[in-house]
Amino acid sequence: MVSQISEAVLDEIADALVDKGYILLSDIIPDYVSLALLEKMQTEQNINFKKAAIGRGIDQQVNTFIRSDKIAWLNNQDHIDREYLTIMSQLKDGLNRRLFMGLFHYESHYAVYEPGAFYKKHLDALKGSQNRLLTTVFFLNPEWQEKDGGQLVIYDELDQPLDVINPLLGTLVIFLSERFPHEVKPTLKTRNSIAGWFSVSNAAINAA
Incomplete structure (x- = not known):
């Protein structure tokens, strides 16, 4: 049985998005789901990781001066991916009930940052575009320490x-995609995560 997000937690997320635009959570995804996702990333031979690109459509390109991670998209046909995607669907429905955001489509990918990898400061969506309204980042790194690098830094609209x-492992970050520039600092050891985006339509969105 897939874990259910409590109404109290959904209230907390909605309030935080209204008040400050982002929230960190440490217990929304059950441990067994986190560990299954991590094991898949570490042992699954059929995950087709590719160098991450920037841009969309014909403008999409690999630029290792901006980002140097590798990604593989989650698939609802895979039972491990489906557990995580089902929880994200609960999040979508809960926020739509509370905030009338009109969230419809969700896409997400695994991201592996090997030692030395990074992602320079960027926005996930152009302001007013509504391509992506809400970003999620879920971390899959047991016993991570500050000295290991790889921190996610969220900036305000003044770049502070x-x-x-x-x-x-187990930390979920949720923030408004158009509002917060963010970056991944260079990591000193392999860093695993899942990045995802809610949008208002099911139009395909290329690359992150």
């Missing part, structure tokens, strides 16, 4: 750091 987040 708001939060520096260690990518520790």
Whole structure:
């Protein structure tokens, strides 16, 4: 049985998005789901990781000066991926009931940052585009320490750091895609995560 997000937690997320635009959670995804996702990333031979690109459509390109991670998209036909995607669907429905955001489509990918990899400061969506309204980042790194690097840094609209987040197993970060520039600092050891985006339509969105 897939874990259910409680109404109290959904209230907490909605309130935080209204008040400050982002939230960190440490217990929304059950441990067994986190560990299954991590095991898949570490042992699954059929995951087709590719160098991550920037841009969309014909403008999409690999630029290792901006980002140097590798990605593989989640698939609802895979039972491990489906557990995580079902929880994200609960999140979508809960926020739509509370905030009338009109969230419809969700896409997400595994991201592996090998030692030395990074992703420079960027926005997930152009302001007013509504391609992506809400970003999620879920971390899959047991016993991560600050000295390991790889922190997610969230900036405010004046480019001042708001939060520096260690990518520790079980931590979920949710923020408004158009509002917060963010970056992944260079990592000193392999860093695993899942990045995802809610949008208002089911149009295909290429690359992250």
